[in-house]
Each structure stands twice: as C-alpha cells, then as structure tokens.
Amino acid sequence: MKNQEFIFLVEAASKAPSGHNTQPWKFENVADGVILHPDFFRALPVVDEDNHALYISLGCALENIVVAASNLGYECEIEYPEDTSGAISVKLISNAATGNDDLFDYISTRQSNRSKYSDKMVDEADTEFLKSSFDFPSVHLYLFNGREKFEPIIPYIIEGNNLQFSNRKFVDELTSWFRYSKRKAELTKDGLWTASMGLPSMGKIIGNFVMKNFVTAESEAKRISDILQHTAGIAIFVAEENNIRSWINVGRAFQRFGLYACKLGISIAHLNMPCEEISVRSKLAASLHVPDYHPLLLIRYGYAAPKPYSYRREIKDLVIN
Numbered sequence: 001m002k003n004q005e006f007i008f009l010v011e012a013a014s015k016a017p018s019g020h021n022t023q024p025w026k027f028e029n030v031a032d033g034v035i036l037h038p039d040f041f042r043a044l045p046v047v048d049e050d051n052h053a054l055y056i057s058l059g060c061a062l063e064n065i066v067v068a069a070s071n072l073g074y075e076c077e078i079e080y081p082e083d084t085s086g087a088i089s090v091k092l093i094s095n096a097a098t099g100n101d102d103l104f105d106y107i108s109t110r111q112s113n114r115s116k117y118s119d120k121m122v123d124e125a126d127t128e129f130l131k132s133s134f135d136f137p138s139v140h141l142y143l144f145n146g147r148e149k150f151e152p153i154i155p156y157i158i159e160g161n162n163l164q165f166s167n168r169k170f171v172d173e174l175t176s177w178f179r180y181s182k183r184k185a186e187l188t189k190d191g192l193w194t195a196s197m198g199l200p201s202m203g204k205i206i207g208n209f210v211m212k213n214f215v216t217a218e219s220e221a222k223r224i225s226d227i228l229q230h231t232a233g234i235a236i237f238v239a240e241e242n243n244i245r246s247w248i249n250v251g252r253a254f255q256r257f258g259l260y261a262c263k264l265g266i267s268i269a270h271l272n273m274p275c276e277e278i279s280v281r282s283k284l285a286a287s288l289h290v291p292d293y294h295p296l297l298l299i300r301y302g303y304a305a306p307k308p309y310s311y312r313r314e315i316k317d318l319v320i321n
C-alpha cells in the first residue's frame with residue numbers, strides 16, 4: 001500500500017495500550033494492506049506466560065487500524081493467525097461507502113488513568129452505550145455499575161494482587177519496565193513512566209529500592225481497596241475460548257470500549273490481577289456463573305482529570321522492511 005497511508009495506520013496502531021507499555025508489535029507494508037507481527041522480544045514471560053496479553057495488545061492495535069482505515073475509505077478483511085506465534089493480516093478494500101469513524105478522534109486522547117477517581121457515578125445510559133461499544137464473537141462484557149454491584153468481585157482482585165506481589169519474579173519483571181524519570185521514559189519511549197502512574201520521579205536506584213522493599217502485597221492491597229472506594233464501576237471482558245483468536249477479539253473489544261469511554265469523558269484503568277493468576281481466574285469465572293469461560297481483562301472506570309501520557313516508540317522502530 002502507499003507508504004503515506006501505511007504510516008498513518010501505524011501511527012494510529014502504535015497509540016494502542018499494551019501490557020506494561022511493552023508495545024510488542026511490528027508492522028509490515030504489503031501490497032494490499034498491513035501485517036501486524038508480534039514482537040516476542042517484548043513479551044512478559046512471568047505475568048503473561050502464554051502471551052494472551054501480548055495478543056490482546058495486538059488486538060487493540062488492530063482495532064485502531066480498522067478505525068483509522070475507515071477514515072481513509074477502506075474496509076478491512078482480517079486474517080487471524082492459526083497458532084500462538086502468528087501474525088495478523090489486514091487486507092484493505094477500498095469502499096466508497098465506508099464513512100469516517102468518529103472513534104478516530106479518541107485514538108490520541110485515550111489513556112489508562114490510574115488516578116483515584118471522583119465519587120461521581122456513571123449514568124445507566126452511558127453504561128448502556130459502553131455495553132454496545134463492540135460485537136465480536138466469543139467476547140462478553142460483564143459490567144458492574146456501582147459499588148454494591150462490584151463488591152463481590154473485590155476479594156478476587158485482592159487475592160490476585162496478593163499472589164502477584166508475593167512473587168519475586170513478578171515484581172522483578174514489573175520493575176524492569178518502570179521508567180522512574182522523564183529522561184529515561186523519553187529515552188526508551190516504552191514502559192511504565194512513573195508520572196503517568198501518578199508517582200513521583202525518583203531515579204532507578206531509589207525507585208527499585210522502594211518497589212522491592214516498601215511495596216508489598218499488603219500495601220498494594222490497601223492502595224487498591226482505597227481506589228475501589230472511589231470507583232464508579234467494574235467491567236470484565238470474558239472470552240468463551242482461551243485461544244489466539246479470542247485474545248485478539250478481546251483486545252479489539254477492549255479498545256472500542258476504551259475509545260467509547262474516552263468519548264464519554266470516562267476514565268479507565270486495569271485491575272487485571274485476578275485474570276492473570278490462573279487459579280483466581282477460574283474462581284472469578286465461576287462467580288460470574290460461566291465456569292468454562294475465561295475472564296481476561298478487569299477494568300475499573302469512573303471520572304478523573306487526565307494524567308501525563310505514556311510514551312510511544314518512533315514509527316521507524318516499528319516498521320519491518
């Protein structure tokens with residue numbers, strides 16, 4: 001495809017969310033479209049052993065491409081990979097009837113906002129809008145609007161948190177993606193910049209010392225419980241099957257949800273711990289009365305002022321050939 005259009009699509013895709021902001025993707029320009037390749041050098045082997053979150057992230061980037069392509073007058077025909085190392089192929093078909101998707105405007109303004117939210121509730125009309133934000137096979141959204149509705153979910157979040165923060169390998173992997181200063185974040189253009197997480201700048205040595213010695217399962221559980229006191233609701237993305245196609249579709253669904261939320265001025269952030277710890281994931285599925293399904297993302301939502309945006313790598317570093 002034309003290089004200018006390719007770059008336009010890669011720019012949109014690169015703004016997608018990804019686990020620990022690893023940006024685990026590469027893009028290839030081919031005659032009839034774009035190929036999204038997984039970048040396994042940016043995998044998270046501890047928290048994401050089976051690469052489900054990596055493919056969810058690719059699904060988010062894919063959805064940004066679909067939205068941006070419609071603004072170029074293209075419909076997308078998508079070929080999903082067969083196995084857990086494959087690429088996603090996007091064939092672009094020129095269609096004069098394809099109109100501008102107004103979600104495009106929110107690709108740049110969407111963010112994960114890890115602040116403590118205000119106590120304002122989200123109207124049912126808006127939650128209905130969020131529920132209708134996507135329609136992908138095998139993906140279901142469970143939405144708990146209001147503290148009394150999501151109260152039963154909290155113990156699973158805390159259980160997942162406690163398992164993760166008692167696991168040294170999890171903490172080491174997490175901290176390796178922390179960017180403790182603006183200078184470092186600007187240099188790597190990836191990872192979790194402390195300012196976008198609402199934390200002070202502190203430098204790597206002090207930052208790692210604090211993370212490893214003062215941030216404990218207990219202190220995190222306390223922080224999360226407090227955050228949940230100021231959360232309007234919780235959304236859980238559940239897949240019927242635990243395979244690569246479902247992971248990509250969960251990513252696509254989550255990205256549309258995030259763009260719709262942004263359009264409504266609603267902030268979102270992940271509390272994925274119960275989805276990442278397999279033993280807790282199955283308990284959560286049972287509590288949702290779908291013991292054979294797979295809760296893959298858990299999102300809190302509410303209202304908050306924007307935070308500094310996290311960085312993205314340069315387009316030239318994302319492109320193959």
Ligand SMILES: Cc1cc2nc3c(=O)[nH]c(=O)nc-3n(C[C@H](O)[C@H](O)[C@H](O)COP(=O)(O)O)c2cc1C
Nearest residue numbers: 016017018019020021053056057111112270272310
């Ligand atoms: C599959 C996936 C898993 C994620 N898991 C977490 C998480 O467990 N905790 C968290 O705070 N953020 C999580 N995030 C959010 C990312 O850290 C965030 O997207 C990334 O830092 C880029 O920031 P942005 O979304 O503001 O652009 C996740 C995002 C994705 C796509």
